[in-house]
Amino acid sequence: MSVFLEGIAWLFSPDRLSGPNPLPERLAEHLGYTLLALVIAAVIAVPLGYLIGHTGRGRDLAVGLSGAARALPSLGLLFVLTLLVGIGDAPVAATIVFVVLGIPPILAGAYAGFESVDRRVVDAARSVGMTPLQVALRVEAPLGLPLLIAGVRSAALQIVSTAVLAAYVNLGGLGIYLQRGIQLRSYDEMIGGAIVVVLLAFAIDGFFALLQRLCTPAGVRVAGGAAQTTRGRRHRRPATPRGAAQ
Amino acid sequence: MIEFEGVRKTYPDGTTAVDGIDLTIPAREITVLVGSSGCGKTTLLRMVNRMIDPTAGTVSIDGEDVGSLDPVRLRRRIGYVMQNGGLLPHRSVLDNITTVLRLNRVPRAQARARGLELMDTVSLDRGLASRYPAQLSGGQQQRVGVARGLASDPNILLMDEPFGAVDPIVRAELQRELLRVHRELAKTIVFVTHDIDEAFLLGDRVVILRTGGVIAQQGTPAEILAHPADDFVAGFIGADSGQRRLRVVERDGARIVVDRHDRPVGLLDADTPAHSDRR
Ligand SMILES: Nc1ncnc2c1ncn2[C@@H]1O[C@H](COP(=O)(O)OP(=O)(O)OP(=O)(O)O)[C@@H](O)[C@H]1O
Ligand SMILES: [Mg+2]
Numbered sequence: 261m262s263v264f265l266e267g268i269a270w271l272f273s274p275d276r277l278s279g280p281n282p283l284p285e286r287l288a289e290h291l292g293y294t295l296l297a298l299v300i301a302a303v304i305a306v307p308l309g310y311l312i313g314h315t316g317r318g319r320d321l322a323v324g325l326s327g328a329a330r331a332l333p334s335l336g337l338l339f340v341l342t343l344l345v346g347i348g349d350a351p352v353a354a355t356i357v358f359v360v361l362g363i364p365p366i367l368a369g370a371y372a373g374f375e376s377v378d379r380r381v382v383d384a385a386r387s388v389g390m391t392p393l394q395v396a397l398r399v400e401a402p403l404g405l406p407l408l409i410a411g412v413r414s415a416a417l418q419i420v421s422t423a424v425l426a427a428y429v430n431l432g433g434l435g436i437y438l439q440r441g442i443q444l445r446s447y448d449e450m451i452g453g454a455i456v457v458v459l460l461a462f463a464i465d466g467f468f469a470l471l472q473r474l475c476t477p478a479g480v481r482v483a484g485g486a487a488q489t490t491r492g493r494r495h496r497r498p499a500t501p502r503g504a505a506q
Numbered sequence: 507m508i509e510f511e512g513v514r515k516t517y518p519d520g521t522t523a524v525d526g527i528d529l530t531i532p533a534r535e536i537t538v539l540v541g542s543s544g545c546g547k548t549t550l551l552r553m554v555n556r557m558i559d560p561t562a563g564t565v566s567i568d569g570e571d572v573g574s575l576d577p578v579r580l581r582r583r584i585g586y587v588m589q590n591g592g593l594l595p596h597r598s599v600l601d602n603i604t605t606v607l608r609l610n611r612v613p614r615a616q617a618r619a620r621g622l623e624l625m626d627t628v629s630l631d632r633g634l635a636s637r638y639p640a641q642l643s644g645g646q647q648q649r650v651g652v653a654r655g656l657a658s659d660p661n662i663l664l665m666d667e668p669f670g671a672v673d674p675i676v677r678a679e680l681q682r683e684l685l686r687v688h689r690e691l692a693k694t695i696v697f698v699t700h701d702i703d704e705a706f707l708l709g710d711r712v713v714i715l716r717t718g719g720v721i722a723q724q725g726t727p728a729e730i731l732a733h734p735a736d737d738f739v740a741g742f743i744g745a746d747s748g749q750r751r752l753r754v755v756e757r758d759g760a761r762i763v764v765d766r767h768d769r770p771v772g773l774l775d776a777d778t779p780a781h782s783d784r785r
């Protein structure tokens with residue numbers, strides 16, 4: 261218990277702003293790695309996942325590769341890659357590790373989102389004369405968005421917690437406190453660092469939970485009975501009463 | 507005019523849904539395809555807008571083989587009301603109705619105005635324009651489907667059991683409205699149903715299909731009623747069981763039409779001379 265309190269005390273000590281490892285700087289590094297890897301992973305995985313979801317092809321391959329990627333020991337991969345690219349390019353190695361970690365959940369979210377769309381809705385979209393691209397972008401993508409965001413959410417959590425490994429190849433981030441804490445047996449620093457990582461993960465999770473809600477199309481939200489309003493967000497209610505054409 | 511010539515459709519699993527159909531669907535009339543479940547009505551209908559391509563034979567519109575046309579462009583000029591409505595759940599009623607217009611690059615304001623007009627045409631309250639499909643009743647959804655089918659003012663309207671999911675009262679109302687819309691707009695309508703009464707009510711011509719995707723008989727309702735081609739047709743339209751036989755009896759000074767069980771089905775209108783026009 262006292263160790264925990266010491267950790268909190270460490271957290272609020274003025275040294276956190278002025279010392280050799282200022283917290284805001286390490287936090288920014290940590291978030292930076294997370295964000296960069298998340299964006300790269302999304303840029304790779306979203307189009308690929310959409311393609312798999314739209315065509316229904318390559319799903320088994322994707323599942324297999326995703327499983328393999330998840331099974332990779334991150335720390336081992338980081339060391340191997342760092343040795344391969346050279347210690348000077350450690351940021352590249354670290355980013356690759358985080359991207360590899362982030363791709364599977366985003367890929368799964370993207371194709372699961374597409375697959376979740378009722379085939380009859382896709383059929384309807386085609387039958388009114390949408391091109392395959394229009395069906396993908398105007399129907400499958402918006403309807404599959406909540407599941408995609410769920411995938412990005414779990415990727416973000418994976419990455420943010422794994423990004424502590426950056427410290428092991430001298431790249432800073434919040435992991436530095438954990439690493440130093442273990443090496444120097446300064447448990448207050450270790451606990452304090454861990455608390456920050458956990459809070460950060462909570463914050464990211466909350467952010468995506470909110471985003472997921474916001475990205476659920478209104479027409480789908482009301483179908484779930486969650487909405488109290490009968491009015492859409494994009495159209496004002498027309499003022500004209502029942503038409504004169506009757 | 508839509509023509510089917512030697513049209514056959516065999517699905518990859520070996521099911522032959524439509525087997526060698528020759529059929530001419532005249533312009534500006536309502537032609538009803540009727541038959542029991544699984545006899546190939548939907549398959550036949552969807553070959554017109556190339557949602558399905560025939561395995562053999564050709565489908566042509568005004569002499570032009572649809573197989574030679576770009577499917578996307580073709581679909582944008584043919585109205586299609588799907589079995590089960592087929593609305594886009596994430597778009598409002600008005601957006602659903604105007605989808606085709608927007609795809610055809612009609613300016614937004616103009617499309618909206620046209621969409622609201624169409625809501626009047628199918629007797630949908632304009633106040634529902636901003637709702638989502640999930641917030642509508644089954645009958646309202648089907649009206650939206652019909653409005654969407656009419657939106658781009660297509661010459662051809664394909665309707666696949668459009669009134670399947672509603673109660674008999676709403677169904678009768680929708681049927682009346684369809685006849686009214688047809689009188690006003692005179693589209694070529696191909697209407698699919700498995701209900702023979704609906705077929706006789708709506709169809710200028712009725713095509714009765716048999717399981718396996720072949721035509722059992724085609725003609726006007728009167729022709730079919732008067733001369734069922736075979737036992738299957740007679741059974742299908744209920745002629746063999748005497749269901750269609752009505753008699754006039756005198757009761758309480760009025761002339762009552764009764765069915766074969768002597769149950770009254772209507773009153774003979776003595777003042778109006780018999781006429782052949784159904785409408
Ligand atoms: N995609 C498909 N693959 C294989 N068989 C199919 C496919 N679509 C339809 N069929 C089969 O083809 C036959 C005709 O189907 P179709 O949907 O045209 O019937 P329908 O007359 O519209 O029936 P319903 O009144 O039930 O809608 C059925 O036996 C059906 O099982
Ligand atoms: Mg059908």
